[in-house]
Amino acid sequence: MSPLTEYRRPHPRYGRAPAGWRPVSGWEAVDGRLRRQWRGPGGARRRAVLWRTGGAWMWSVREWRRGAWAEIARALPAGQRLPYWAAQQAMPYADLAARS
Numbered sequence: 001m002s003p004l005t006e007y008r009r010p011h012p013r014y015g016r017a018p019a020g021w022r023p024v025s026g027w028e029a030v031d032g033r034l035r036r037q038w039r040g041p042g043g044a045r046r047r048a049v050l051w052r053t054g055g056a057w058m059w060s061v062r063e064w065r066r067g068a069w070a071e072i073a074r075a076l077p078a079g080q081r082l083p084y085w086a087a088q089q090a091m092p093y094a095d096l097a098a099r100s
Contacts, residue, residue, distance in 0.1 A: 059094035
């Protein structure tokens with residue numbers, strides 16, 4: 001078969017599947033806290049935030065809903081011992097919570 005004939009044969013074309021939540025920025029320091037932005041399907045937005053409290057690091061994930069940031073996930077409920085001593089320890093957990 002000649003290359004010209006092979007080129008003209010119909011080939012299936014597949015649409016791109018949505019990739020889910022994708023990071024828009026890297027970790028950046030804003031007002032003494034570390035923050036990372038995420039974009040999701042349908043233009044949804046999430047923000048993972050890390051901050052230091054009581055000698056340990058805490059993280060939370062907030063989602064833009066109805067014109068305001070609503071908290072959807074947090075490291076631990078209030079009053080429990082905080083497990084992260086370095087920001088690098090908390091970052092993977094905040095990223096995972098922002099993607100799921």
